[in-house]
Each structure stands twice: as C-alpha cells, then as structure tokens.
Amino acid sequence: MSSHNSTEPRRKPQRQRGHERVAALLEAAGTCFVEKGYEGTTMTEVAARAGAAIGSLYQFFPTKEALANALMEQYAQAVCAELKSLAEPSLNWTTAAWAEHLCAFLISFRKRHPAFLALVESMPKPAADGLSIRRRVRAELQALLAHRAPHRSAEEIHAMAVVVQQMMKGAAAIQAEPGMTGRQAALEQMQHAMQVYLHGVFKT
Incomplete structure (x- = not known):
C-alpha cells in the first residue's frame, strides 16, 4: 500500500x-x-x-x-473554475442555451484535457479519486443552479445537481463511444431531455 x-x-x-x-x-x-x-x-x-x-x-x-494525483487535481480545479465562470453569463441564457452549454461541457473539457479521462479509467482505485472530483463538480453545479433558481430549497438543488450531472456524463458517454451510429441524433435527444428537465427546475 x-x-x-x-x-x-x-x-x-x-x-x-x-x-x-x-x-x-x-x-x-x-x-x-x-x-x-x-x-x-x-x-x-x-x-x-x-x-x-x-x-x-x-x-x-x-x-x-x-504525479498522476497532481495532474488529476489540476484537472479538478480547472473543471470547477470553468463551471464557476458560467454563473454570471448563464443568468441571461434561455433554457435551451442552458441545455446546450451543459450537455457540451464535459465533452469539450475531455477533448481539451484527454488525460483526464485516461487517468479516471486507468488509475487503480482508489488512487483515482473520481468520487472526490465528482462531488466537487456537483457542488459547483449546485451553486450554478441555485444562482439561477433561488426559489428552490437546498435539498431540491442538491437533487437537481445530481440529475444534471448524470445527464452531462451521459452526453459525454454518447460522444465517447467508439463507432456509434446516430451519435448526433442521440446527442440532440439528450440535449432536448436536459432542456425539458431544466424547464421544470427553473419554473417558479
């Protein structure tokens, strides 16, 4: 050990x-x-x-x-900082824009930082502390959603952040699956599902 x-x-x-x-x-x-x-x-x-x-x-x-842990920490800080930077501009987004940005977020991040996914998938557990990173990302999503939907309770926002995070991961998984037919159509369906869900989240 x-x-x-x-x-x-x-x-x-x-x-x-x-x-x-x-x-x-x-x-x-x-x-x-x-x-x-x-x-x-x-x-x-x-x-x-x-x-x-x-x-x-x-x-x-x-x-x-x-070395790998230092790299993972670098990526964790980067992904959280990028989510935090969306707080102000997202106030002016339509629900459709929210869905588009969130569905594309992890896809774009993984494309720019390919070692992030490589380490999550190949580092021995629990060395790749994906759970810690997941919780940090979720906390940023909670802050982002609370900023846009202040009428929601903390418990509601937490549950919503969990759902949104899983949908973001789903979009990234669709993009990453090798040889998938109908990839773009599937991504569009995921984005539509995110939009419908967020409409309910933001509705007062």
Missing part, C-alpha cells in the same frame, strides 16, 4: 522557473498517460518527454501515483 508521503508532491516550486518545470512535467505526463495509460507509463518516459532529468522529476514527484 502506498504511504501518504508517496502519493503527495515531494515539494512545491518556489520560483517561476520551478513552476514552469512542474508545468512541463505535468504536460508530458498527461501525454504519456493518454498514449499508454497509467500502468504503461513510466517515470523515465515522462522525464524524457519533458526533456528533463529523471532526478528533476523525482525532486517534485516521488512516485508515479503522486
């Missing part, structure tokens, strides 16, 4: 050069995880991809698990 110390970054960069080095290492790790999965990726390959000495990699990340 990995110790707590082996799953956390060894030290945090203090200077700009250190931040840039860590960013390059994480970017290289993401590429390797996409190409080979978690198990198939080695720390040596990550260092080589980043053009860094292996000692430089271990200086910041003592294990592959620590």
Whole structure:
C-alpha cells in the first residue's frame, strides 16, 4: 500500500522557473498517460518527454501515483473554475442555451484535457479519486443552479445537481463511444431531455 508521503508532491516550486518545470512535467505526463495509460507509463518516459532529468522529476514527484494525483487535481480545479465562470453569463441564457452549454461541457473539457479521462479509467482505485472530483463538480453545479433558481430549497438543488450531472456524463458517454451510429441524433435527444428537465427546475 502506498504511504501518504508517496502519493503527495515531494515539494512545491518556489520560483517561476520551478513552476514552469512542474508545468512541463505535468504536460508530458498527461501525454504519456493518454498514449499508454497509467500502468504503461513510466517515470523515465515522462522525464524524457519533458526533456528533463529523471532526478528533476523525482525532486517534485516521488512516485508515479503522486504525479498522476497532481495532474488529476489540476484537472479538478480547472473543471470547477470553468463551471464557476458560467454563473454570471448563464443568468441571461434561455433554457435551451442552458441545455446546450451543459450537455457540451464535459465533452469539450475531455477533448481539451484527454488525460483526464485516461487517468479516471486507468488509475487503480482508489488512487483515482473520481468520487472526490465528482462531488466537487456537483457542488459547483449546485451553486450554478441555485444562482439561477433561488426559489428552490437546498435539498431540491442538491437533487437537481445530481440529475444534471448524470445527464452531462451521459452526453459525454454518447460522444465517447467508439463507432456509434446516430451519435448526433442521440446527442440532440439528450440535449432536448436536459432542456425539458431544466424547464421544470427553473419554473417558479
């Protein structure tokens, strides 16, 4: 079993050069995880991809698990920040626009950050703490929905966030399934279902 110390970054960069080095290492790790999965990726390959000495990699990340966890945390912060940024513009959206944005959200995020899905699918459990990320995303959805539907109780908003999150994941799953026939029609149906559901959520 990995110790707590082996799953956390060894030290945090203090200077700009250190931040840039860590960013390059994480970017290289993401590429390797996409190409080979978690198990198939080695720390040596990550260092080589980043053009860094292996000692430089271990200086910041003592294990592959620590490296992957740091990358997952980066993605978790990014997805939550993107959801938070929708709070103000979403006040002017129609229900149809809400459905369109939410159904496309995870599809777009996964396309821009392919290592996110690669790690969720290939990291050993519970190392890939998908449950924690799911709850953080759900909390942002609750805040977003509460901002738009202040007449709803906290209990209602929580349940609604669960449903919306599952519909968003459903849209992403449709997009990701290889060789699916009628993909676009299915996505349009999912978006319509989201619109109908949100109409009930927002109705006073």
